[in-house]
Structures are given as C-alpha cells and as structure tokens.
Amino acid sequence: MKITYVKNRLRAALDEASPVMAQTSLDRAEAMLAEMGDDCRKRLDELLAMFPAGLSGDADAMRLQVRSVYDTARRMVGVGTVAGLPEIDVVARSLCDAADGLLLRDRLEWERCGFISRR
Amino acid sequence: MSASKAPKVLLNLQKTAVLLADSDTMGQSIVVQMLVGFGARNIVRCDEADEVRRLIKNQTFDLIIIDPASFGDEGYDLLTSLRRDQASPNKHSPVLVVTGHTEQSRVGQLRDAGANFIVSRPLSAAVLLDRILWMSREKRPYVETNHYVGPDRRWRDAALPLGQTGRRQKDKEVAARIAAGGEMNQADIDLVMNAPVDTAATA
Numbered sequence: 001m002k003i004t005y006v007k008n009r010l011r012a013a014l015d016e017a018s019p020v021m022a023q024t025s026l027d028r029a030e031a032m033l034a035e036m037g038d039d040c041r042k043r044l045d046e047l048l049a050m051f052p053a054g055l056s057g058d059a060d061a062m063r064l065q066v067r068s069v070y071d072t073a074r075r076m077v078g079v080g081t082v083a084g085l086p087e088i089d090v091v092a093r094s095l096c097d098a099a100d101g102l103l104l105r106d107r108l109e110w111e112r113c114g115f116i117s118r119r
Numbered sequence: 120m121s122a123s124k125a126p127k128v129l130l131n132l133q134k135t136a137v138l139l140a141d142s143d144t145m146g147q148s149i150v151v152q153m154l155v156g157f158g159a160r161n162i163v164r165c166d167e168a169d170e171v172r173r174l175i176k177n178q179t180f181d182l183i184i185i186d187p188a189s190f191g192d193e194g195y196d197l198l199t200s201l202r203r204d205q206a207s208p209n210k211h212s213p214v215l216v217v218t219g220h221t222e223q224s225r226v227g228q229l230r231d232a233g234a235n236f237i238v239s240r241p242l243s244a245a246v247l248l249d250r251i252l253w254m255s256r257e258k259r260p261y262v263e264t265n266h267y268v269g270p271d272r273r274w275r276d277a278a279l280p281l282g283q284t285g286r287r288q289k290d291k292e293v294a295a296r297i298a299a300g301g302e303m304n305q306a307d308i309d310l311v312m313n314a315p316v317d318t319a320a321t322a
Contacts, residue, residue, distance in 0.1 A: 029156025077219030078240030096220035
C-alpha cells in the first residue's frame with residue numbers, strides 16, 4: 001500500500017480569494033436558487049410527460065422502458081425541491097427504488113411503478 | 120464546521136477552478152447557481168463523458184463535482200480512472216459525488232471509486248457549502264492499493280470538525296460521560312485532541 005500526503009488544493013484556492021462570510025455566500029446562493037423555481041417546474045412537467053402509462057412489447061423492450069422510467073425519475077430528484085415541490089423528490093426516489101429493484105431482479109411488473117406514479 | 124452554526128466561517132470560491140460533470144442540464148444548473156452564489160467564477164460545465172475524460176487529463180481543478188450515475192456505466196469508470204491515472208493532474212483533487220439515486224448494484228462501485236464525499240439529492244445550498252468547507256479542511260492522505268485508490272477511508276477514530284455534532288456511538292458515549300460530570304479516559308482525550316483546528320478558516 002502506498003500512502004501519499006498532499007497539499008489540500010481546495011484549501012489553497014480558498015485562501016487565495018478575498019474573504020467573504022459563508023452566511024453571505026449561502027444567502028446569495030439561496031436567492032439564486034429561488035429564481036430557478038419556474039424553470040424547474042417546467043422541467044418537471046417535461047419529465048412527467050416522459051413516463052409511459054404502462055409497459056408494452058417483448059421482455060427486452062419492457063426492460064428498456066423500466067430503465068427509462070428509472071432514468072427519468074432519477075433526473076427528477078432534486079428538481080422538485082428547487083421548484084418548491086419537495087414531495088416530488090420523495091416520490092421520484094421511491095420510483096427509482098422500485099424500478100431499480102425490478103431491474104435487479106429481472107421482474108417486469110409495471111403495477112409497482114404505476115402505483116407510485118399514480119399516488 | 121457548519122456555516123449555520125458558525126456565522127464567522129469564510130468561504131469564497133472566486134479563485135477555485137471547479138469542474139462540474141453532470142449529463143443532466145437542469146441538475147447542472149442547480150449546482151451552478153449555488154456555486155456562483157459561493158463566489159465561483161471559474162466553473163467548467165460538462166455533460167459528456169468523453170469530454171470529462173479529456174478535461175481531467177489536461178486541466179487541473181481545485182474541486183470536482185460529478186454525478187456519475189448521469190453518465191451511465193461510464194460515469195463510475197471516470198471516477199476510478201481519475202484516481203488511477205498516474206499522469207492525471209487531478210489524481211489528488213477533491214471529488215464530491217452528487218447523486219439523485221444509486222442503483223443497488225452500483226453502491227459498492229461508488230464506495231470504492233475514490234470520492235472524498237458522496238451527497239445525495241435533493242441538495243441544499245447549506246449542505247453543499249458544508250461539504251465544501253469540510254473538504255477544504257481535510258488532511259487525509261491518499262492511499263493506493265490494488266483495489267482502492269483515493270482518500271484514506273480509515274477515519275473512524277478521527278474527531279469530527281469543530282462544531283459538528285457527532286452521530287457515532289463513541290461521540291454519544293463521550294458526550295454523555297462529560298454531561299454526567301464523569302472523567303474522560305485517554306481514548307476520549309485522544310478523540311478530542313485529534314480535532315482539526317483551522318484558524319485560517321475562521322474570522
């Protein structure tokens with residue numbers, strides 16, 4: 001095993017900048033996030049429209065559709081909170097868990113995903 | 120130290136070169152807003168795995184924020200190769216993984232990829248700021264073994280940064296013993312004395 005002690009590059013970069021109170025930075029960041037609310041809500045509508053109503057085709061096609069549900073739900077996580085709809089993040093994570101679980105076990109029961117989508 | 124608990128903590132990313140790698144543009148934009156709020160001016164945004172690979176080979180970054188899941192299979196390889204590539208200028212750069220969800224089959228791969236921190240979405244500005252501050256105070260060495268390359272993960276016995284409330288059983292035991300007026304044993308003293316002190320970061 002090789003152990004290397006290195007200078008913390010991030011620390012060095014922070015030390016080079018003029019000091020700003022972290023609270024000021026935080027307030028600024030939160031104000032900028034608040035401006036993104038409308039864009040995030042639009043993005044959520046786009047993503048919601050991408051969910052299929054059910055699965056169709058052969059097993060391979062259905063597997064791809066569940067994969068697509070997983071990817072779409074994963075992209076929603078985090079957007080809901082900025083849009084002012086934090087419940088969406090909870091639902092999207094739950095959908096990710098369900099779709100991932102189905103793919104991992106190679107099961108294609110849409111009802112489990114559909115139930116979360118409907119709720 | 121959390122910014123909310125220590126209002127005198129300083130943070131300005133003005134001179135920090137940041138690589139933000141996320142194939143989802145909205146996910147990217149949310150993090151960019153936070154980073155700009157923290158003063159960052161030099162943010163390289165990247166939404167393609169090949170481009171990320173090229174950038175980490177040719178450019179030095181002070182902070183790398185990546186959502187490996189957004190790049191599919193390639194995303195995890197990106198992280199591993201970043202740490203394993205001897206010629207990479209970012210071999211020892213701080214890496215923060217931000218992820219909305221990690222597939223069960225990928226959890227082990229992500230754990231062993233060599234990130235300094237992994238945070239899950241939804242990501243608040245306060246959490247991102249805390250993690251950046253935490254990484255800026257890290258003194259962990261980098262280890263290289265056949266199976267793992269990255270920051271030393273053996274930090275179970277290291278004290279938490281000042282101001283953090285411990286969640287480990289050991290932290291709770293020490294706090295309870297002190298609250299009850301009991302004496303600290305040598306292990307407790309070691310735990311407290313190991314606390315990182317970074318006066319430069321506080322006003």
